[in-house]
Amino acid sequence: MLNSIINNTATPITRTMKSVVCQYVPELKRPNAISLGHIFELRGYWQLYLHFHKHSYDLQNHIFVARQPVIEKVSKLFINIYEQQFKLKPQFSLDNHQLFKKQLAESKWTTWIGIHVRRLDFFHLNFSSSEQYLFFAVKYYRKRYPNASFIVASDDKGYCRNLFHDQANVFITPESFSEVDDLITLSFCQHSIITGGTFGWWAAYLANGYVIHDKVYPSGCVRREHYYPPWFLIDGYVRAHKNSTNILR
Numbered sequence: 001m002l003n004s005i006i007n008n009t010a011t012p013i014t015r016t017m018k019s020v021v022c023q024y025v026p027e028l029k030r031p032n033a034i035s036l037g038h039i040f041e042l043r044g045y046w047q048l049y050l051h052f053h054k055h056s057y058d059l060q061n062h063i064f065v066a067r068q069p070v071i072e073k074v075s076k077l078f079i080n081i082y083e084q085q086f087k088l089k090p091q092f093s094l095d096n097h098q099l100f101k102k103q104l105a106e107s108k109w110t111t112w113i114g115i116h117v118r119r120l121d122f123f124h125l126n127f128s129s130s131e132q133y134l135f136f137a138v139k140y141y142r143k144r145y146p147n148a149s150f151i152v153a154s155d156d157k158g159y160c161r162n163l164f165h166d167q168a169n170v171f172i173t174p175e176s177f178s179e180v181d182d183l184i185t186l187s188f189c190q191h192s193i194i195t196g197g198t199f200g201w202w203a204a205y206l207a208n209g210y211v212i213h214d215k216v217y218p219s220g221c222v223r224r225e226h227y228y229p230p231w232f233l234i235d236g237y238v239r240a241h242k243n244s245t246n247i248l249r
Helices: 002-007 053-063 068-085 097-106 120-125 131-144 157-163 179-188 198-207
Strands: 014-021 038-044 111-117 148-154 170-172 191-194 211-213 232-234
Touching: 053 198, 068 097, 068 148, 068 179, 097 179, 111 131, 111 179, 111 198, 131 148, 131 191, 131 211, 148 157, 148 179, 157 170, 179 198, 191 198, 198 211
Parallel strands: 014 038, 111 148, 111 191, 148 170, 191 211, 211 232
Antiparallel strands: none
């Protein structure tokens, strides 16, 4: 896409690339940091949130939002849970992403917690979260929200079905869901539990609630506060930011 923009403009454009892995480049936030006629391409971990956090409202409410067919597909999962598990018949409007998310949050019947479990590649890299971590995080939210319900998305849904089979109000997204469907489902939740990786990080960031993140995942950042926003709660009672009051209690 970037090459298409460069090749189809009448004005000459200079392209500059920088690989940062997980490094904050504060110069990019200065006014006119990228001059006219230049495109600056930053390669690396896009969840280094300081580069884009001032645009968080637009990212969460206008850019990373579902189109109508996805809203209709994903909403059926939530509605089926209400009807089959809670014997309720909610009347939700599906006009747009933000409205459906708001209705879920305001329903008061349950507090939705999204769980992302990345496992297939992480297992062999020793980045895979333990069962103890996941059960601890679920227990934490049950204590904080007695009406909590959990929706799990994963690259290993069979593992998750076995893991949570005796846990009340824990639901796995269908095998028919694509990665986009899973991401939108998690973003509709009010709070998040994630194991590590880009997918889970963005799901939690877009959900825009409390987040529990496993400490076993190496962010790769020189400074951990460049990777973890201050509202991320790190397993093991470790604060994401030294001066933050956000810790697990």
